Amino acid sequence: MTSREQQILEWIKQNPMITQNELAELAGITRSGVAAHISNLVKKGYIQGKGYVITPPKYVTVVGGINMDILGVSGTTVTNQSSYSGKIYTKLGGVGRNVAVNLSKLGVKPYFIAAYGDDRNGEIFKEDALANQIDISHAKQITNEPTSMYLFVNQPQGDRIVGIDDMDINNYITPDYLMGHEQTLNNSDLVIIDSNLPKRSIKWLYNHVTVPLFAKAVGINKMMNLYDGIDRLDTLVINALEATLLTKITIRDEVTARQAATDLIGRGVTNVFIYIDEVGILYQNADQAVFFPDTEQDARNTNGAGASAVAALAWARLHHQDFLQTAKAGVAATYITTEADDAVNDRMSAVMLQHRQQALDD
Template identity: 35%
Template structure:
């Protein structure tokens, strides 16, 4: 494929209904030249038929946050209001970006729609994406805005104590921008959304782009409230206990309460509900199967990436038509893999290694 053909193919992917004259105007070439290139793309099989239907393998779209993560790990028990000897680590993060990277590592083509600054951190996010074959071509890159930064402190066990985030840049993702991504989103096998997005953008996407299934990562209790009134638009949700309480209005003090909350979500239109109960494990329900799984005993090194790995595995399992029982086990095993590494994303994340954990824990 020539460079010009690549340019034309990208424009067609973004807008399959674009005219040859519009392509010519954008590229600064004649309409007849565009016609020749399109004929070549047809012959080579990159597009097929009228309307420029693009031949493309199934993919997942993730819409959410991309951050630079700065984490502090004390060597010993944290002493508050004092300087603690330890280790500081800077890495790529963001709920949406983390989920997208995990999905890529599980072997599924993935497109990330996010907002990053035109700074050194933004460039790092793009460069890293190229190395792992994560498609970030649909991201918004803003001049004069710093890439989102997330600063967290962990205790000696690897659990987060507190965090500060600078995420104002995500408010720049507006409806006019997301409208241009309609075909990318609608053609996805599924679309994962995290609640770092502005409320009005989330509502617009799930209300207007109805040709795909939506998976929700609630991110935090405060941000989860953005989707309270539209929770039924999501196929699969993964709230923790506090988020589930806030979204359902049901206090969860027992497994029976978790069942009541999951039943509420199913009544709103959700198809699969996975409620993380912290130390008490996982409760899940799809209207047919309702089960509780206790937590696995593992050596926890870092808890920050477990939820991202869980959602990535949910997405992988949906794409492979796994039932909810197998999905829950694989998602929890993916979380175990994330917990066992100091990085937010375990570089060993793979379907093979998830299956190894399932076998080691006798979950088959």
């Protein structure tokens, strides 16, 4: 089997009802080229015929962003605008993509609705999705547009100094585009979104998605994209700075975090997960709250912690875990993520997550 045939076969396994036109778009070749590859796969015995899906498989749909992340880590603490020696890394990321990869590592099938370019970074994304068993048959490759990029600089201990994003391609995720995938969205067990999406598209999702909606706030400039209709959210994952700006309550500790969460719950959010760097994590709903002081000793990088948390909270929901165990899943995922240099820890798994959940009992 050729590498292209292997690629097409994997996409067919992910979505047995995928059309040749959709395969052509994913592969970046003509429909007739896809037909030739499928004919070869049939001749070789890998495909017996077109699949028929009787009962939709259990899955979570993620709607969000893809980025090529460029990360600079200073070797010494940054105190002014001078040049600093350090390390520079280039990694595929994006909140939506990171959520989808974490879900896959936790054993949850992710469908990913996103926009990406027809550049080399877009090809890297497709290869990455295939390697991580992420179904991108509903994602959209945009001709003559670059895949979005995110440039950020961290202190040696992992705290973010500044970030610059070039994510205009997300404007292609329009309400009209989402409308064409409404059935996929509402056949999901739940849907996860991030605030990189255009405000009008988030509003459409609020009005048309009928399954539970989880959201990850992304940055103080895009966080407000979630605001109108926020009462539609089942679960909101947000950091202290974002929650402070949204609620006008300065979050410094457990007490102020609870005040901010109470404010958000009063606006209609069912569950709130707030993480405060170097302080702790709060999970709260109208009836219960639990706070975990920050005990992580091996933090190396805070990028990706929120994405892993929302994936773990979704995993816990699908496994019918109670309030406390769900909170521990989110906390455990953040700890696992911060222990790796990348935004997704390659070691993430359901077994590791459960082990770290149990460790929080001690």
